[in-house]
Amino acid sequence: MPSNNPERSPFDWQRHEQELADVVQLHPDADDQDGPTLVDSPEAQRPIGLAATVRRGERRPVVPSWLRSRAELVYTVRWGIGHTAHVAAYHAVRVPKYAGKLALRAPRGLLKILGGYVRWLLDLEGEAVRQATVRTEDAEAYLKLSRQRDRRVRWRGIVTLFLVAALIIAASLLAVSPAWWHWCALTLGVIICGVVGAPADRPLLDTAVVAPRVAALTSDVVTRALSVLSIAGINQALARNPKAIGFPAPITRDGPxxxxxxxxxxxxxxxxxxxxxxxLASGLGRPLGCVWPEGNADVSPSRLVLWVGDEPMAAGRQQPWPLLRASTVDMAKPFPFGTDPRGRIVHMELPYTNLLIGSIPGYGKTAAIQLPMLVAALDPHAELWAYEFKGTGGLDPLMKVCSRYASGADDDTAEAGLMALRELRAECQKRAAIIKKLPKDVCPDNKVTPELARRIKGLHWLVAAFDECQELFAHPEFGKEAGELAEKIIKLGRALGVILLKATQRPDAKSLPTGVSANVGTRFCLRVMGQLENDMVLGTSAYRNGIRATMFAKKDKGVGYLVGAADEAQIVRTFYLDGPSVERVCERAYAARQAAGTLTTRPAAEPTARRETLLEDTLSVIRADEPKVWMETLIERLAALRPEVYGELTRDQLGAALKPYGIATTQVWGTDPATGKGANRRGIERATLADAIAERNRRRGDQAA
Structure with missing residues (x-):
């Protein structure tokens, strides 16, 4: 046993003092008689055990993500089948071309085969060596090479005799065989000779799919790219240690x-x-749309997850919406909203949140807001309201499944939106009273649950969408009250099953009240031009924290930052549905609501009498001195003209009935008889109506002839 006496073992004691000096520091304020203060104790320096390290480690998924998601699996399989079918069809169309190339190359290939065989038979490949021995006059080496050649030629000649005999027998059998055998043999010979005779720089098959060549991402490439960012911390660390940038996991392929x-x-x-x-993209030598850095705050603020795509995100083909063919959905479950830069599906939830979408015009706001609206439409137990203040009819396909719907850029539509917010505020109060009376075992959290939404009348999901909501919030007459109501609904409605969806192309303090933008739980911002607009949609300090929708370029349509759907901000490319696709989804939603008995609005059947005389009756109620007339004025006059036909006619029904004849509504300035003030409302032109009647009569005359 080693001794603890310093006199008996001076060497051990000195070593102990040296080890102690390595792990302790003398505190500058410590009293000498108290001795040294232990700062870095041996226990603190002891390495963490393997079990604890493994326990905290991140487990990589056993099954790839595209196999865990049914939608991604279907998409991958469909892509593989489509790729194979395309390649097969591409080459099948070019079979005559390939046959001609083989036929032209067959003689050259036959000569190459015969020439190669003769060289092999006569051992001509060793002729150069034998000639070299002749030039050096090495008789012994030449004799050895000559004997070796004689042996080779002898047994190769025997093989040739057997081969010739076999060919003669095969030719004899082929001569008495059916004709199609002759063609098969000729085809096989042409194929073999044509392949052999192909030039090395001119392959037989054309390229069906041109795959882009992308350089592999390596640690050296990443380190070099990070070093050119002019970040002082990185440059100083690399100057001290070239390996200051660490890679905790191997660089791997992840999707495309x-x-x-x-x-x-x-x-x-x-x-x-x-x-x-x-x-960073410049340092990597890749397009900006291919480079997507993001953080992993669960590990450290300095953990960078860098994903570099093979092609820009906006240039890749977007996969179809997984719910495109669904008959019904459960709105309480997350739904696919888009894909991230790696092609993974990003989901969004509707219950217990509100959605705000913002961008400059033309970058996909309406397409983005349509997705949650279609989800609500496909749930037969959910109610959908829609108000489109641009007046272009972008949400018209959803009208058949909406309990409330209005479209227009006039005061009437803005007033209809305000009235809808008033109804939603009253609906929240009514639902709060219902929940308050429910027993705790039925509603323990005092909020609408998916079970309550289906079981209790009056607590169903209610989704109200306001596209181009800046036209309502910035309205000089209705805007202030609309903003106050929307703020109250956002604060209270999330627990009561009332959900607001808002899209705006002008996210500023006037067009988007601060109380509205500050309380929305889920935000999606497509391309914007400045920091103010960015933070109005994504939240205060989003720009400072690196969440910047200003980085999206002109070609990044449908690409934006999604905040609130996950713990971290996500870059998402939304699924896109064209008009016919939206129509088909709405038809299935309409059928599902009819089957479930939850269709709250049905298109009114247009009376035959109205359809036959609508144009003439409308023209008859417009005076000759009136070039333009409001839609409201027309409805009043038509109802007075023929109450039994036009008594229940609404402005939207009149506009829809005139549209097939090419009569579109336009802005008409007039004087409101109730207030005596001027107003700008939707109306039609008398000349357009007269032209439509003349055109219809002309077509009828042509058909009769």
Whole structure:
């Protein structure tokens, strides 16, 4: 046993003092008689056990993501089948071309085969060596090579005799065989000779799919790209240690691109790298749309997850919406909203949240707001309201499944939106009273649950969408009250099953009240032009934190930042449905609501008498001195003209009935008789109506002739 006496073992004692000096520091304020203060104790320096490290480690998924998701699996299989079918069809169409190339190359291939065989038979490949021995006058070596050649030629000649005999026998059998055998043999010979005779730089088959060549992502490439970002923390760390940037996991393929997990040097955050995304893309030598850095805050603010795609996100073909063929859905469950840069499906939830969508015009707001609306439409137990203040009819296909619907850029539509918000406010109060009376075992959390939404009358999901809502909130007469009502509904409605969806192309303080934007739980921002608009949609300090929708380019249509659907902000490319696709989905939703008995609005059947005389009656109630007339005025006059036919006619029904004849509503300035003030409302032109009647009569005359 080693002794503890320093006199008996001076060497051990000195070593102990040296080890102690390595792990302790003398505190500058410590009293000498108290001895040294232990700062870095041996227990603190002891390495963490393997079990604890493994326990905290991130487990990689056993099954790839595209196999865990049914939608992604179907998409991948469909892509594989489509790719195979395309390649097969591409080459099948070019079979005559390939046959001609083989026929032209067959003689050259036959000569190559015969020439090669003769060289092999006569051992001509060794002729150069034998000639070299002759030039060096090495008789012994030449004799050895000559004997070797004689042996080779002898047994190769025997093989040739057997081969010739076999060919003669085969030719004899082929001569007495059916004719199609002759063609098969000729085809096989042409194919073999044509393949052999093909030039090395001119392959037989054309390229059906041109795959882009993308350089592999390596640690050296990532390190070099990070070093050119002009981040002081990175440059100083690399100057001290060339390996200051760590890679905790191997760089691997992840979907249609590469994934690199990077540990930045101490003091450097992921936000600093994201601020210089354009420089990072330049350092990697890739297009900006291919480079998508993001953080992993669960590990560290300096853990960078860098994904580099094979092609820009906006250039890739978007997969179809997984719910495109669904008959019904459960609105309480997350639904597919879009895909991230890696092609993974991003889901969004509707219950217990509200949605705000913002961008400059033309970047996919209406297409984005349609997706949650279609989800609500496909749930036969959910109620849908829709108000479109642009007046272009972008949401018209959803009208058949909406309990409330209005479309227009006039005061009447804005007033209808305000009235809808008043009804929603009253609906929230009514639902709160219902929930208050429910027993705790039925409603323990005092909020609408999916079970309550289906079981209790009056607590069903209610989704109200307001597209181009800035026209309502910025309205000089209705805007202030609308903003106050929307704020109250957003605060109270999330627990009561009332959900607001808002889309705006002008996210500023006037067009989007602060109380509305500050309380929305889920936000989606497509391309915007400034920091103010970015933070109005995505939340205060979003721009400063690196969540910047200003980085999206002109070609990034449908691509935006989604905040609130997950713990971290996500870059999402929304699914896109064209007009006919939306119509088909709405038809299935309409049928599902009819079957469930929950259809709250049905298109009124147009009377035959109205359809036959509508144009003439409308023209008859417009005076000759009136070039333009409001729709409201026409409805009043038509109802007075023929109450039994036009008594229940509404403005929307009149506009829809005139539309097939090419008569579109337009802005008409007039004087309101009730107030005596001027107003701008929707109406029609008398000349357009007269032209439509003349055109219809002309077509009828042509058909009669």
């Amino acid at each position: 691109g590469w994934r690199a997990d990077v540990d930045l040097p101490p003091g450097v955050t992921v936000g600093e790298v994201m601020d210089r995304r354009d420089k």
